[in-house]
Amino acid sequence: MKTLTILFILLLAPALAASELETLLDEAAAVKAGDHKAWLEARGRIIALGEDALPGLRAAGAEANWTQDSWPRAMVAEACRLRIEKPETAAAVDAPRGIDPAHYKLFRKPEPACQHDLKNLGADAVPLLLERWRWTFESHAYSNGEAGVAERDCFAKAVLFVPGFLADRRARFAMQAALEDISLPEGWRATAAVSLGQTAGTDALPALEKLFDDDTQATAVREACGWAFGRVADLKAADALKARLARENLPAGLRRALLTGVGLLGSAWAWKARGPMLLAAGDEVREACARMLLEALKANPEELEFISRALALTAWGDSLDWVTELASAAEKQPVREAAKACLEPLRKAIERND
Numbered sequence: 001m002k003t004l005t006i007l008f009i010l011l012l013a014p015a016l017a018a019s020e021l022e023t024l025l026d027e028a029a030a031v032k033a034g035d036h037k038a039w040l041e042a043r044g045r046i047i048a049l050g051e052d053a054l055p056g057l058r059a060a061g062a063e064a065n066w067t068q069d070s071w072p073r074a075m076v077a078e079a080c081r082l083r084i085e086k087p088e089t090a091a092a093v094d095a096p097r098g099i100d101p102a103h104y105k106l107f108r109k110p111e112p113a114c115q116h117d118l119k120n121l122g123a124d125a126v127p128l129l130l131e132r133w134r135w136t137f138e139s140h141a142y143s144n145g146e147a148g149v150a151e152r153d154c155f156a157k158a159v160l161f162v163p164g165f166l167a168d169r170r171a172r173f174a175m176q177a178a179l180e181d182i183s184l185p186e187g188w189r190a191t192a193a194v195s196l197g198q199t200a201g202t203d204a205l206p207a208l209e210k211l212f213d214d215d216t217q218a219t220a221v222r223e224a225c226g227w228a229f230g231r232v233a234d235l236k237a238a239d240a241l242k243a244r245l246a247r248e249n250l251p252a253g254l255r256r257a258l259l260t261g262v263g264l265l266g267s268a269w270a271w272k273a274r275g276p277m278l279l280a281a282g283d284e285v286r287e288a289c290a291r292m293l294l295e296a297l298k299a300n301p302e303e304l305e306f307i308s309r310a311l312a313l314t315a316w317g318d319s320l321d322w323v324t325e326l327a328s329a330a331e332k333q334p335v336r337e338a339a340k341a342c343l344e345p346l347r348k349a350i351e352r353n354d
Helices: 002-029 036-047 050-060 071-085 087-094 115-119 122-139 145-165 169-180 186-213 219-229 235-245 252-266 268-273 276-299 301-314 319-329 333-353
Strands: none
Touching: 002 036, 002 050, 002 071, 036 050, 036 071, 036 122, 050 071, 071 087, 071 122, 071 169, 087 115, 087 122, 115 122, 115 145, 122 145, 122 169, 145 169, 145 186, 169 186, 186 219, 186 235, 219 235, 219 252, 235 252, 235 276, 252 276, 252 301, 268 276, 268 301, 268 333, 276 301, 276 319, 276 333, 301 319, 301 333, 319 333
């Protein structure tokens, strides 16, 4: 009888351990954003389980679990897993040397800069950065005065930039939340807008369209949404850009942001980097962008600088003929002159692309 009891306990132990981990993950994910003390206590209870918790943490942090409702829990699991498996990565996120005055003040230009170091950590950094953003960002020991303001701004923009740079889809809900949070500085929200486009793909378009179209939003945020359309590699993004460029009385800053977005979306280099499987889709998008830019040249020749740059980025072969014809046959002289100015940069860009 004693042997059977011991065997029963041994068989039951894994189930009990798994149940304990599930409870601890639920508790940690429920910690209020910004409550770093409660978060550290909740995180500590999970990490105390050690390597035995790793299989359960991997399962809970699987990419399929990063949904609208459950991403904080998945993020908790991944952040804790990384702290157990890769403490050096966690340490680099917890205390970036680029915002440590003992480090950055050694340089000729003594300004904080941590974006480069954090993006070089790769995808492992993303859950740790999101953890930082949600619970412990304000608890960092920033310097006093203006130096501390600069360190905090640098760190925030890096946290919001890196997931987008890495095109890590797990971060899309956090990026949208940051973009929509009107209590955040405009520069932070602008960075989040671009990262949202990079992480969420076409799922980002409703939020980007809504904020771009909302004239109560800060101009910098609306402009960033215009650029962010260009980070959504899909024909739907071209449609969104085209519809907004066609609007009358569009403020110059917003129009230029959209033109920048067209150039980013049509970028020949970017589509090449996406690989041969997307070649046909890329050609469709690039042609749409080139045609948009031709129409923009006719309607707003004063935006020559932005249109010319976007045409060169897109480097669509047929566009050289279109612009050449416009340079000689356009009814309005400003359009002809603008088209002529576009020809040489466009020709060189197409030759490089070929």
